[in-house]
Amino acid sequence: MNKKTYGRKNVHEKTRNRGKSRRARQQAVYIRAGVGILLILTVALGLYSCISGTGRASGMIDTDASQPEIDVQLLDVNPYSRPGTEIEKINGIVVHYTANPGSTAQNNRDYFEGLKDSHETKVSSHFVVGIDGEIVQCIPSSEIAYASNSRNSDTLSIECCHLDETGAFTDATYTSLVRLTGWLCYRFNITSEDVIRHYDVTGKICPKYYVDHPEAWEQFKEDVEEQIKVVEQEVLAAGEES
Numbered sequence: 001m002n003k004k005t006y007g008r009k010n011v012h013e014k015t016r017n018r019g020k021s022r023r024a025r026q027q028a029v030y031i032r033a034g035v036g037i038l039l040i041l042t043v044a045l046g047l048y049s050c051i052s053g054t055g056r057a058s059g060m061i062d063t064d065a066s067q068p069e070i071d072v073q074l075l076d077v078n079p080y081s082r083p084g085t086e087i088e089k090i091n092g093i094v095v096h097y098t099a100n101p102g103s104t105a106q107n108n109r110d111y112f113e114g115l116k117d118s119h120e121t122k123v124s125s126h127f128v129v130g131i132d133g134e135i136v137q138c139i140p141s142s143e144i145a146y147a148s149n150s151r152n153s154d155t156l157s158i159e160c161c162h163l164d165e166t167g168a169f170t171d172a173t174y175t176s177l178v179r180l181t182g183w184l185c186y187r188f189n190i191t192s193e194d195v196i197r198h199y200d201v202t203g204k205i206c207p208k209y210y211v212d213h214p215e216a217w218e219q220f221k222e223d224v225e226e227q228i229k230v231v232e233q234e235v236l237a238a239g240e241e242s
């Protein structure tokens with residue numbers, strides 16, 4: 001090292017020391033500004049949560065307020081009706097009819113359960129809506145069912161019971177189906193446009209009445225859209241009460 005270098009070093013040292021005290025002052029300013037911003041954010045967030053109550057996208061919503069009554073009778077995990085495979089993401093709801101006139105929701109649920117022993121075929125559904133409007137859940141909405149072919153991986157399925165070969169739903173079945181579908185749409189943040197018939201997936205005549213009567217299907221989707229709004233209002237009201 002030569003003298004020149006020493007000299008330069010000293011100059012650097014001084015500059016650094018001056019820099020240090022300037023930095024310290026700057027840091028103090030930054031800290032004060034940071035604390036101020038944090039305070040403002042805290043107050044703003046507090047106000048926002050007071051005003052908005054519960055938000056749809058917050059993941060903290062209380063949807064119990066408008067959940068239709070559901071009789072949960074989960075199937076045993078088995079390769080024929082409940083594979084236990086996690087659903088990727090729920091992008092839609094597929095509506096079916098049982099094609100078994102007069103059978104009840106319980107009959108259909110028990111049939112799915114029996115497949116674990118009979119090995120007859122692979123079929124199931126998340127929900128079955130009965131002739132009296134009863135709703136039985138067979139598979140959790142976090143897992144896939146065997147109902148809708150290529151859309152099993154990203155949809156929930158609803159089987160509907162019916163009285164005769166026309167496949168028309170009773171008023172009670174229809175009402176429960178609208179309530180269940182509307183609630184599921186709200187819960188999983190999808191719209192009535194994401195509600196489809198099995199027919200829309202594979203061309204299978206299912207649910208028969210709504211393949212034969214496309215205008216009735218359009219009406220159903222409108223009723224679901226209305227129901228989503230009802231659920232939104234109910235959840236909002238429940239949030240304000242609590």
Ligand SMILES: [Zn+2]
Nearest residue numbers: 096097198206
């Ligand atoms: Zn079907």
